Amino acid sequence: MATIPVGAHTFQTGDTIVQNAAMPAGITSAVLALDVSGINKAIGQSLVFNVFVNDGVNVRQYYASFDGPWLNKQGVLQNTSTLSISFGSTFDANGVEHPIVSTTSWSSKVVITATAGPITSSGGNLTLS
Amino acid sequence: MAITRVQKGGTSAIGSGATLGVALTGVAAASLLAIGTSFDTTGGTTGTSITDDLSVAATGKATSNPGTAAAQAVEIWYYANYGGGNRTITLNNSPAKTFRAIAVVETAGADTVSPLGGVANTAGTSAAPASGNISPAPTLNGGYALGVAANATTTAPVFASPFADVFSSALGDGMDAEDLLQSVAANISATWTQASGNWAACCAGFNPPSAGNPPPPLDLMHRPFWQSLITQ
Numbered sequence: 182m183a184t185i186p187v188g189a190h191t192f193q194t195g196d197t198i199v200q201n202a203a204m205p206a207g208i209t210s211a212v213l214a215l216d217v218s219g220i221n222k223a224i225g226q227s228l229v230f231n232v233f234v235n236d237g238v239n240v241r242q243y244y245a246s247f248d249g250p251w252l253n254k255q256g257v258l259q260n261t262s263t264l265s266i267s268f269g270s271t272f273d274a275n276g277v278e279h280p281i282v283s284t285t286s287w288s289s290k291v292v293i294t295a296t297a298g299p300i301t302s303s304g305g306n307l308t309l310s
Numbered sequence: 311m312a313i314t315r316v317q318k319g320g321t322s323a324i325g326s327g328a329t330l331g332v333a334l335t336g337v338a339a340a341s342l343l344a345i346g347t348s349f350d351t352t353g354g355t356t357g358t359s360i361t362d363d364l365s366v367a368a369t370g371k372a373t374s375n376p377g378t379a380a381a382q383a384v385e386i387w388y389y390a391n392y393g394g395g396n397r398t399i400t401l402n403n404s405p406a407k408t409f410r411a412i413a414v415v416e417t418a419g420a421d422t423v424s425p426l427g428g429v430a431n432t433a434g435t436s437a438a439p440a441s442g443n444i445s446p447a448p449t450l451n452g453g454y455a456l457g458v459a460a461n462a463t464t465t466a467p468v469f470a471s472p473f474a475d476v477f478s479s480a481l482g483d484g485m486d487a488e489d490l491l492q493s494v495a496a497n498i499s500a501t502w503t504q505a506s507g508n509w510a511a512c513c514a515g516f517n518p519p520s521a522g523n524p525p526p527p528l529d530l531m532h533r534p535f536w537q538s539l540i541t542q
């Protein structure tokens with residue numbers, strides 16, 4: 182497991198590259214959690230969490246949009262939103278499953294897109310496991 | 311020709327938002343994409359759609375269940391005759407929703423015109439979530455089925471044999487997607503196990519190309535077939 186801190190940012194309208202790093206070998210999933218308390222949903226603000234995973238041949242894009250603080254199942258307000266990713270598996274011609282697992286040639290890039298900035302976030306973490 | 315699995319992947323989003331995307335690489339031409347989704351229903355049960363990074367919409371929604379007290383809906387969508395290359399498949403929610411999850415399976419060998427077969431969906435509270443038998447029942451060997459269940463907890467339902475696990479999310483959505491390759495046509499019901507409590511489940515079957523009907527018997531006098539029946 183590797184935890185990469187994502188520092189505080191003020192996101193202007195458009196894309197902001199916040200993390201660009203090599204990925205350890207043996208990774209099959211990723212979780213990006215960030216503070217979204219600075220989003221003003223009433224004026225149409227939102228952040229898109231993009232995680233690009235480059236295996237040296239293909240680039241996989243995973244993403245989710247978030248529009249600010251939200252209520253959990255117990256009705257309690259939450260200020261952190263989370264994108265959870267599973268790389269999944271491939272299957273060979275014999276139907277045998279092969280989990281998609283990173284090697285040392287892999288890299289990841291976190292890009293946060295502010296649909297209408299500025300949006301200030303206290304940051305969060307990218308966790309690879 | 312039987313349907314086979316090619317690849318699978320999934321993502322989930324805990325927080326309110328309108329989009330959630332999962333990546334596939336090297337999708338082959340004429341593929342069938344089977345897509346399972348789940349989302350919190352506090353903001354409603356409508357307004358969902360599936361598109362890809364080229365803004366191509368899914369062929370259709372196979373089945374869904376809004377859940378009752380589960381407060382977590384499940385849906386199955388699909389792309390027929392789809393391909394190819396590196397794609398990102400997106401669950402769109404309008405209005406925005408929380409506790410979203412999407413799982414995608416690329417398969418090969420499905421009928422490219424009308425692959426959707428039987429469907430089933432239901433909601434319950436037992437310790438054995440089940441979609442119920444899909445209807446109509448499969449009649450072709452070599453079919454495929456995708457099942458999705460959700461219980462809105464931090465412990466997702468556990469897939470059950472003969473289905474295999476596709477993707478599981480336990481961040482408060484309690485969603486699990488499972489699938490089945492069926493060599494011989496028979497009734498299909500997607501089942502899971504969990505602690506007793508509210509759940510919603512659905513299942514959709516997909517068919518390989520039809521083998522076609524047998525030709526009528528040969529009449530050497532070249533009469534219409536019905537005349538040959540009368541004189542026999």
